[in-house]
Amino acid sequence: MSATSDAAATPGGSPGAPTPEAASRLSSGLRRLMERLMDANPILLKEMLSILRTKLFIRFLYLSTGVLAISVLAGGAAMAAGSMPPATVGQVVFQIFFTLALVVIILVAPAHAATFITSEREGRTYESLLLSGMDAWRIVRGKFLASFASLLLVLVAFAPVVGIAFLFGGISPLHVAFGFMGLLFVLAPCVAFGIALSARLRSTRVAILLALMLSAPMGMFFISSLVGLGEAARGPWGLKMHGPFWFAEALGERFFEWDTFGLVFLLPVFVVSVSVWFFLAAAMAGVRPAAEDRSTPFKVWSLYALMGTLITLFAVMGIIGPGDFDEASAAFGVAAGFLPLFFASLFANEPPLPPRIPPARPRGPLRRLYARTLGPGAAPTTRFAALLIVAAHVGIAFVVIVGGHLFYPLAVHHGRADAAILAFSIGNTAVCLCLLSFGALLRVVLRNGVAARVLAVGALFGALLLPLLITLVVDARSFEHMDRSVPLLMHISPMMPTFLAVGIAKQGGAGRVVEVLTPVIIYGLLGLLFWVLLEQRVRSITLKVEAMRAHRDELLEARRALRPSLAPPEAPVDLPESAPPEAPADPAESGA
Amino acid sequence: MIRVEGVGHRFGSLRVLHDVWFHVPEGEVFGFIGPNGAGKTTTLRMMATLLEPDEGRVLLDGVDVVDDPAAVRRLLGFMPDSFGVYERVTVIEYLDFFAAAYDIERSARPRTVQAVMELTDLGPLRDRLVAAMSKGMKQRLAIARTLLHDPKVLILDEPANGLDPRARIEMRDLILQLRDLGKTVLLSSHILTELSDMVSSVAILEKGRVLAAGKVDEIRKNLRPERTLRMTLLRPPVDLNAPFAEMPSVHEVSLSPDGALRLSFEGGDEVVAELVARCVPYGVVRVEPERDDLERIFLEVTKGELQ
Numbered sequence: 023m024s025a026t027s028d029a030a031a032t033p034g035g036s037p038g039a040p041t042p043e044a045a046s047r048l049s050s051g052l053r054r055l056m057e058r059l060m061d062a063n064p065i066l067l068k069e070m071l072s073i074l075r076t077k078l079f080i081r082f083l084y085l086s087t088g089v090l091a092i093s094v095l096a097g098g099a100a101m102a103a104g105s106m107p108p109a110t111v112g113q114v115v116f117q118i119f120f121t122l123a124l125v126v127i128i129l130v131a132p133a134h135a136a137t138f139i140t141s142e143r144e145g146r147t148y149e150s151l152l153l154s155g156m157d158a159w160r161i162v163r164g165k166f167l168a169s170f171a172s173l174l175l176v177l178v179a180f181a182p183v184v185g186i187a188f189l190f191g192g193i194s195p196l197h198v199a200f201g202f203m204g205l206l207f208v209l210a211p212c213v214a215f216g217i218a219l220s221a222r223l224r225s226t227r228v229a230i231l232l233a234l235m236l237s238a239p240m241g242m243f244f245i246s247s248l249v250g251l252g253e254a255a256r257g258p259w260g261l262k263m264h265g266p267f268w269f270a271e272a273l274g275e276r277f278f279e280w281d282t283f284g285l286v287f288l289l290p291v292f293v294v295s296v297s298v299w300f301f302l303a304a305a306m307a308g309v310r311p312a313a314e315d316r317s318t319p320f321k322v323w324s325l326y327a328l329m330g331t332l333i334t335l336f337a338v339m340g341i342i343g344p345g346d347f348d349e350a351s352a353a354f355g356v357a358a359g360f361l362p363l364f365f366a367s368l369f370a371n372e373p374p375l376p377p378r379i380p381p382a383r384p385r386g387p388l389r390r391l392y393a394r395t396l397g398p399g400a401a402p403t404t405r406f407a408a409l410l411i412v413a414a415h416v417g418i419a420f421v422v423i424v425g426g427h428l429f430y431p432l433a434v435h436h437g438r439a440d441a442a443i444l445a446f447s448i449g450n451t452a453v454c455l456c457l458l459s460f461g462a463l464l465r466v467v468l469r470n471g472v473a474a475r476v477l478a479v480g481a482l483f484g485a486l487l488l489p490l491l492i493t494l495v496v497d498a499r500s501f502e503h504m505d506r507s508v509p510l511l512m513h514i515s516p517m518m519p520t521f522l523a524v525g526i527a528k529q530g531g532a533g534r535v536v537e538v539l540t541p542v543i544i545y546g547l548l549g550l551l552f553w554v555l556l557e558q559r560v561r562s563i564t565l566k567v568e569a570m571r572a573h574r575d576e577l578l579e580a581r582r583a584l585r586p587s588l589a590p591p592e593a594p595v596d597l598p599e600s601a602p603p604e605a606p607a608d609p610a611e612s613g614a
Numbered sequence: 615m616i617r618v619e620g621v622g623h624r625f626g627s628l629r630v631l632h633d634v635w636f637h638v639p640e641g642e643v644f645g646f647i648g649p650n651g652a653g654k655t656t657t658l659r660m661m662a663t664l665l666e667p668d669e670g671r672v673l674l675d676g677v678d679v680v681d682d683p684a685a686v687r688r689l690l691g692f693m694p695d696s697f698g699v700y701e702r703v704t705v706i707e708y709l710d711f712f713a714a715a716y717d718i719e720r721s722a723r724p725r726t727v728q729a730v731m732e733l734t735d736l737g738p739l740r741d742r743l744v745a746a747m748s749k750g751m752k753q754r755l756a757i758a759r760t761l762l763h764d765p766k767v768l769i770l771d772e773p774a775n776g777l778d779p780r781a782r783i784e785m786r787d788l789i790l791q792l793r794d795l796g797k798t799v800l801l802s803s804h805i806l807t808e809l810s811d812m813v814s815s816v817a818i819l820e821k822g823r824v825l826a827a828g829k830v831d832e833i834r835k836n837l838r839p840e841r842t843l844r845m846t847l848l849r850p851p852v853d854l855n856a857p858f859a860e861m862p863s864v865h866e867v868s869l870s871p872d873g874a875l876r877l878s879f880e881g882g883d884e885v886v887a888e889l890v891a892r893c894v895p896y897g898v899v900r901v902e903p904e905r906d907d908l909e910r911i912f913l914e915v916t917k918g919e920l921q
Contacts, residue, residue, distance in 0.1 A: 057720050064714035068703060068707070072700060156715050313666070
């Protein structure tokens with residue numbers, strides 16, 4: 023040891039000063055951290071190299087930019103030929119450019135990303151990738167980033183075309199910047215959606231076809247909704263532009279207005295992040311084999327989605343205004359209630375037993391506790407989802423009630439609004455729990471997640487439509503006063519909490535205790551019954567699988583004892599086998 | 615190093631593996647042979663954690679492939695029989711990608727890639743696009759990929775399949791070089807003459823069952839105690855049986871088309887010494903055991919049945 027380090031290590035050295043060893047450890051740790059940060063995802067690098075060496079991509083880049091430029095020029099020329107002021111022509115050209123770019127993104131991005139994992143499977147490189155020890159998240163992240171980055175190049179190639187709009191005026195660089203931000207906001211979920219499809223499917227052709235079939239109508243709906251929202255915002259916010267990219271003007275002119283910032287910036291950020299996260303979690307579940315934990319990424323996502331939704335709901339409470347706040351708050355509360363319904367359907371797809379592969383057997387007491395009580399596997403996941411559903415409804419009721427009192431302290435109908443959201447929350451919790459436990463039980467019994475979900479949601483729709491149709495046939499006029507009295511048969515509908523919320527918000531809740539309790543009792547008891555059956559079924563499968571494994575091990579030990587060397591028997595005959603316990607047919611049930 | 619214990623597997627209602635047992639000792643080149651459809655690839659895919667056995671277990675260096683596949687993947691380099699490569703990257707980019715995938719530190723990556731390229735003679739092709747490489751070179755590249763993380767075990771499924779004679783010889787030399795580096799190599803192949811130059815132990819699989827497993831010599835002894843020796847003489851005797859008339863252990867003496875004596879006998883090396891001594895007057899030029907041992911064993915053990 024050097025004299026310097028000796029001096030530093032002696033007790034006489036200044037107390038608290040880091041020793042050279044500690045400093046060296048720290049610096050080597052920092053160096054490793056920096057190296058990791060600088061080390062880009064290998065899939066991203068490899069894919070970018072491959073893409074940039076693909077002639078088809080380069081041709082697409084040239085062709086799409088050329089077609090876009092010609093279309094924008096033609097549109098601009100047609101507008102300029104009329105009597106339109108130049109500034110308006112500039113704005114129209116701006117809208118044409120971004121709308122065309124948006125259409126390209128919506129159509130191309132999902133189809134492009136949908137090839138990223140299927141092509142590995144078809145090119146027989148997927149197994150090498152899995153054997154390299156890359157985890158699912160690293161693979162999915164690399165594929166997502168590679169597809170995103172390559173499509174970003176397309177946007178960069180498009181960018182000069184928007185310069186045509188500047189020739190006419192009426193737009194600012196800020197508008198263009200927010201327009202591109204909007205394109206990126208759309209690009210991210212489109213790519214994530216394509217990656218999720220790619221992870222789930224085997225054939226590239228099917229993946230592309232499905233991506234196009236789904237993205238085209240969804241894109242049309244999205245663009246029309248965007249135009250509609252723009253028309254709604256034009257008056258209150260004094261916007262001049264028509265078309266789907268009105269938000270660029272809104273953000274450019276009113277970025278620091280809290281309603282614009284919240285609705286046109288923060289809310290889209292949340293929607294984009296929640297959808298990208300969901301699709302990537304779905305892609306991870308598709309990449310991971312059945313023997314690994316597929317539900318935890320969805321669980322983490324669901325917590326984020328819930329928190330974001332509650333914050334959004336709170337913000338919305340602030341802008342609905344005191345006039346109709348009682349009915350509007352109930353309506354927004356009911357709308358937020360679709361999220362726990364989605365959770366119920368999402369988490370009804372777990373195999374009975376948790377997977378065998380680590381991190382299903384995590385280290386640390388807290389993680390072990392999580393794995394045992396709320397982790398992967400049908401019973402723990404149902405518990406987690408049930409807690410989540412209860413928390414979601416408590417959160418919705420809390421946000422609506424507290425928000426209402428906080429933002430509108432002088433409003434007179436607080437009692438109605440509070441009672442409406444409470445009635446909805448209690449009833450909808452029971453409905454969601456029933457759907458969850460019924461779906462989870464079906465999954466365990468049928469051993470098929472898709473069939474279980476379809477049947478569970480089908481049963482929910484059946485329970486919704488049947489009373490509605492019977493009531494319509496028996497007495498159609500009974501629907502005329504739904505806000506005051508709900509027809510008797512509709513009490514068993516899963517929509518009953520919603521009808522009640524609307525009715526109570528309008529007319530008050532006095533004397534409607536029985537109506538409030540009816541769905542709670544019906545769906546609550548059914549949910550409880552399914553839950554008990556589910557826990558019993560999981561327990562019985564667990565015991566069967568454990569017995570089967572023990573039997574297998576015993577048999578193996580016996581055979582090993584009979585066979586000291588690993589050479590085969592002289593005559594290739596099977597050693598006597600005792601009948602094993604009945605094995606679950608679903609490999610996932612044994613954690614495989 | 616590799617223990618396969620009572621492994622069975624089904625694809626739907628078709629049982630493709632029945633109670634497969636064998637053991638690959640550390641540092642050996644082990645041949646896994648059998649006709650098409652015997653279940654070789656299924657067994658190898660189980661060892662490589664790509665498939666789970668329905669019965670029994672597979673252990674690599676004591677680690678169960680089902681319980682801890684991640685640990686097994688760190689121990690293992692696997693080259694499947696039909697594999698794909700990324701066509702639009704160069705050799706060095708390809709290897710660098712997998713080195714990063716194996717989590718080799720960024721600073722150590724160039725050194726590792728260089729070492730693997732040297733071992734597999736890919737250095738001169740480092741900047742060539744994979745798409746422009748021959749099949750033999752792609753096989754070599756696939757082996758190079760499996761070596762990046764310095765695995766203890768290499769599993770090569772039909773590594774010489776579809777290669778020209780030169781590429782096959784180069785592949786064989788590479789495998790022997792890997793054995794000398796202390797790797798345990800398990801390879802399946804149809805080309806038994808080439809395997810016999812490399813392997814010391816084999817397992818013979820047919821219809822999903824192991825018919826024979828162990829050292830090649832031991833299997834041969836168990837099958838037929840008779841041995842065959844080829845002896846090239848300067849002046850072969852007119853009566854071929856005359857020199858061995860008083861040796862009851864010699865069963866048959868014949869002349870092969872190339873003029874060498876073909877001696878079938880029973881017994882150990884002392885009988886070989888006696889045979890040579892009796893032939894000395896005729897001018898012994900060369901003595902060698904008959905080279906078709908593995909083929910003969912294979913033909914005797916298997917029945918040529920498909921499943």
